[in-house]
Amino acid sequence: MKEKNVILEVKDLRLDFRTYRGRVKALNGVNLMLFKGEVLGLVGESGCGKSVTALTMINLLPENAEILGGQILLNGENLLEKSKSEIRTIRAKEIASVFQDPMTFLNPVLTIGTQLEETFKLNIDALKQAVTVQKTKGKDITYLDYLSLKEQPSNKSHKNNKVSRGEVKRITKALCLDILRIVKLPDPERILRQYPFELSGGMRQRCMIAMALARRPSVFIADEITTAVDVTIQAQILHLMRELRDVIETSTLMITHDLSVAAEIANRVAVMYGGNTVEMASTRKIFKEPLHPYTQMLMKAIPDITKLVERLESIPGIVPDLIDPPAGCRFHPRCPYGMPVCQGKFPSLKEVTENHEVACYLY
Amino acid sequence: MKKVGTEARTGEWAARWADFKYTLFLMRKNPLVMVGSIIAILFIALSLLATFIVDPNLATPRGYGGRYPFERRYVWSTNNIINWGPGIALYDGPEFFYLGTDGWGRDLLAMIILAIPVDIENAVIITVGASIFGTLLGALAGYIGGVFDETMLRITDIFLAFPGLVLALVFAAMFGRSIPTLRLAILLVWWPPYVRLMRGQILSEKAKAYVEALRALGAGHLRILFRHIIPNSIYPILVQATLDFGGVILTFSALMFLGFSPTPSLPELGNLAADGYGHMFDAPWLIIFPGLTMLLIALAFNLVGDGLRDVLDPRLRR
């Protein structure tokens, strides 16, 4: 078994939103663990806080958000304690995110080439380093080489060698082409000259993934990237993500409301409900032996084309009002196994079987 | 059974009232808007109460048979109350004028107070008239589309092509010098922007899903346009109308200033300022105070309009 080390860990994250109607207690103690080189599927329905968690990681929260406690550890360092400029650097070089609708996240008046180059240039030092390495090696540098350069600390000698603007420009272009090839976009030369509106939805999504990869992130956050796309394109994107995971070993946080998508691509799955993580385990375990009542009922609510059912099992009740959430376990009003203890303190996430954590008083 | 009906109606109104309260709450958050609103409300109150505060008879000009006096000097009055102003020679009464006298020997402060309702009335009538007219035209143009739309647009363009003030001057010269005709002149200049504004809103609302849903339910065009699309499009119009308030007052004042006043001694801010223009160097307050008043009114309504714009933006609500 591969040595697993944790690259991103969220510990007991709590967050409120101040609104006209009151305080929305959006995150109530979220716990996550992303291991290096694997995909963690973050699954939950709307309002569970999965997108908010991701935004907290990169500090893109709206003004009325208030972090009440907890830690987000990237390689051991708490992101919540960083200054604004430090977070900006982290966004540029460590955590890259891709969101649901690529059309609104790509600048419509700039060509793909310009935007991609801009992304590479966020890390000029690395480019300069790449140029010097290329000169010493003698052959053209590929994206994979560029990626491995990240491991090497930037040598003082690299900084001393004068690198011309033209060389940086050339290497950026070469890297752009290479990365477009990696995301399987046909005819990369042409794509660099095109504008976002000239591309289809699937292609735009790939461009966004390319732009994210250009930053050589340690963590890649994909927030509902397959939600708005057709099924065949979704299959292509999932295939791409699988390849990226296997070849480049990106550590990915895959946020989705579609459990089947998580089944396809995630190594491990964390299920969120009402601002908490309620279950976290390997994908296989979550699907074969779901322990938390919410997870169990969610599984039964998904239509499966291999089974014929008359009714889908739905979960009684409605999504909790986060301004006045249920006390204790936020799922207890809808839970068939509700016990008095559930209304007390929130059950903490603990390991029930090997590598399978659940937040429920049943265990 | 009657109870059921009234229950339904009160339910609806309660819901809409809560919605309105939310709008007010949002307005309260911006201090500038609050300031603007307070000033605006003050002015409106003044315009309603003006005739109770100041005796309108004070507006009758003193002087030789109602004509403008030629005396231009400062005189200490005989009863040791100091007043100042060009027309002081005509006045020798007991009261002290806080802002001095104007060229007709009248209390400037009183005149300003009397002028406010005139201006605000104008602003309201013209803005409301122009917006209703322009909005209706724009709504029909946007909804019907086709040749009708194109024709309306061209007509609007023709009006827009002329500089507003010049066109108003032309109309004023054509129609004569009474207050109603002057109002009409400005109204004719003021409606075109509303056509464009409303048309744009209609076009974007027309494409929305709920309109299609209503058509699928069998709703007719009139119902869709007047009960659904127009109420949803009205907010930018409201904002624009509030912002226009100040502009209308200024335009009207400009007309007065250029000499289109029905009577030379009419208490109206622009007129008062025109009066003061002649005394700019020896009695500058005659032009400063009316001007300041115009500025305040325009500013107050501008702030309210800005605030409304921010508050009614559907993306910022909730």
Added chain:
Amino acid sequence: MEDQDILVVKGLKTWFPTKSGIIQRTVGYVKAVDGISFNVRKGETFGLVGESGSGKTTAARSILRLIETTAGEVYFDGTSVTTASRRELRKLRRQMQIIFQDPYASLDPRQTVNSMLMETMKIHGIASSRSEAHGRAIQLLQIVGLSEEHLYRFPHEFSGGQRQRVAVARVLAVNPEFLILDEPTSFLDVSVQAKVLNLLKELQDKLDLTYLFISHNLAVVHHMSDRVGVMYLGKIVELADKNAVYHFQKHPYTFHLMAAIPLPDPEARKKEVLLMGDVPSPVNIPSGCRFHPRCPWATDRCTKEEPPLYEEKGHLVACHYDIDFKSGEVKSER
């Protein structure tokens, strides 16, 4: 046409002209729907699947005549929809209704639920007095699982699932027989989707409704439908029983479509079947068989000859070849 067919669609075409130049000359057409024919039997749920650009949404709107059609005929219960007069159309609107995809956009944000329901009833003259209408409004809300207290709320105070219920209540106010459901649950969470789908099924039984269920979510269509039609670039390429379409498909596109569905089972070892290329747009329709540029089995004949809908024992397929998808071999030619 059999007696039990409530909806008959024959050769329906909806083309949108593209204009250019100063005088707005028509230079071409976007052939969103390019000739579809199918029947929907009373009481069944007919599923229509396809990806973006397939034309299914345009087809739905064409059937209801929310868009004007270019050619073809649509008959509802014997009455022609395509040539109906305004008055006839209004009558038809009582019987044929539609639920839209986006619960956030399909309700007028300035109307309370009460107002919506009352208005609908007023348009069609249902309910003779205010109190009767009020009573019926409450009844409708209860049928869809809401309650009287929801009457005086605005759309923004509801969740997505609740808004869809309001939309259903509004549509039921006119007592329709036929409902087109255009992606009714695409914007809803899984658990909410389950409830709404259950509700729809329940209503179908209770009120004897016929559904045309349109979605790009294949699992949901599988759950709801009896028969399924697959659309691609404006045409139906396969039409059969649900089971046949999902597990014994005959058209290469359908095969790839079904293979792309993610399964909620991490151990389902599927053979990697990837359909290359992008979903095409109806602006540039390929010659011959529309699917040939992406089809792994395309031949010369496919580039030249557009296949008609071949029928084989009630299973319609628009492909020249009979292919065994498991082995990838072409078995015969039609």
